[in-house]
Amino acid sequence: MNSDLLIAVIITLVGASTPILIAALGELVVEKSGVLNLGVEGMMLIGAVVAFAVTYHTGNHWLAILAAALAATASSMIFAFLTLTLSANQVATGLALTIFGTGFSALFGQAYTGRPIAIFDSVFPDELEQHPVWRVVFDHSPLVFFSLFMVIAIWWFLQKTRAGLILRAVGENDLSAHSIGYSVIGVRYAAVAFGGAMAGIAGSCFPLLLTPQWAERLTAGRGWIALALVVFAAWKPFRLLAGAYLFGLVMAIELYTKASGSTGILPSEFWAALPYLATIVVLVLISLRRSQNSAAPACLGKPFLPTQ
């Protein structure tokens, strides 16, 4: 393997990992507050179509990312209203959000089929990216640096700030947090909104970073893999980083075996199924290591009913 190919694989790996990492970071915060939002895939698709449309019409990638975040946040508020205000079942509502996002993106994306947009590439000057080592460091989209920054920011927020402590308290013991005087529902609304924004940005990675062509369901289940990663990472941001890059590696292998034309003794469909099989394997491994799902926030998925 020559160094050019190695660099190309690393850059592909980083690109493929980024949307999963961003979406999983958002969901991590949501789940830390005690809410399980299964609508990640749907919110990502909404972010993807909005980012595509805004880039197509304005050519401004930053505006596209902002719009994607806002649109996905808006959709997450449907989920928040149903599950938090009306205490509807979180699993069913999350599924409804994914079905909604899938339909929404297909409906609005249809007009953009076959219309390419420009990739949101590295913003550093080309001179910096001459040397192979510097290319590996700098030749990434700002979205990649954003995802890495957010790993640290979320770790710091959850572990080192008072607001993070309150958020964790709400997720671990909602009744106690309520009795001390914190607004459980308010904190959870904020967490769901944040998760929505992150899922939207994650969705924007698909048209801006990976495939600058519109295709229906272009997120291809990555939102679900992000959900699995949160479990894999035991709700810890840095482990999420490791997990996302592991999946990036699996997906980079898939892409390069496909591109090279020779898929070895295994059919190409096997490689296409590999990320999903890997997700299952990872979930199995993690459960073997932990006796119980003790790392999960205690109130995860349960509605908050203070009067009962």
Next chain:
Amino acid sequence: MPLRLEKRAEPSKAMLYLTPVAAVLLTALVGTIVFSLIGYNGLVAVREIFLTPLTNPLKWQDLAVKSAPLIIIAVGLAVCYRANVWNIGAEGQYVLGGIAGTGVALLTRDMSGPWILPLMIAAGMAGGMAWAFIPALLRTRLKVNEILTSLMLTYVAIQLLNYLVLGPWKDPMGFGFPQTRMFTADQMLPRVVPGTIIHLGAPIAIVVALVMWFLMSRSVFGYQVKVVGSAPYAARYGGFSVNRTIWMVLLTSGALAGLAGVLEAAGPFGRLVPSFPTNYGFTAIIVAFLGRLHPIGIVFAGLALSIVVVGGEVAQTTTGLPPAAVGIFQAMMLFFLLASDVLVRYRVRWRSPVTAEAAA
């Protein structure tokens, strides 16, 4: 807020049955407004989607054909959801049902006899069961979340299907098309209404719903599912094994999704093609909820959703509404249903100053 929610002593039966109807009506209403706002003729679109399949007798057979797999899958999912087991991978189990049934069809290509079709159906059910076996095993042995495993297996199932129809099972006389051989007459479901496309799947769906209704309301199995779902600790205390229940509900729903798959393969499709996964497995989730997780409710909900599916196709040709719009309608229905659920458990009251003070 001037409105106040007051918990009902018991869930309202009237609301339980009225809210699904309200959800469908609200979807039609809001759908009209939303689709008008984004530049379609909303009124015509909604009329085509919700009414044309009912008023045009030519579409009735489509309703029967499309509601059958929805009902069969949803009845199985409802059993899972009652037990608080979240199988969302019915689409994959459906695909495996189709694959297993087709496997038998390809093996029995040169044979004839009335035993072939029942064998295919049995294989299809076993295929769906096998696919549900994996999340069941992982959940009961290792406590791996069945939501993620069952969904991941759906993607794997679709790749398996692609592999088979593009590779070993490809029709050698198919001019290179990715498809298996056409099934023989003995391998196809018989039509039950002459002159229509309504096949044996429709009566099977009704029988499945009736059998599951009986099982859920009259058998120990049904009781066990409900107790495990609503009060897992009480279930353990009462001697019901939670793991055994998880096994039973996942295998039941897998078998039913597989049954729907093989019936589709041997019915409308007549062979396996890459477009075999038609989203029935996901739409059935909505059917299960809209039918209130009750087999008979699901029959009506399955009909309602098949109206939307058939109507969506009508609207596509007459008003240019994209096929994806149907997904939005389906999601809206579920949103409205979940939102109106609050009326089942709570009573909405105007907050009067006196009671507000009393409450404070």
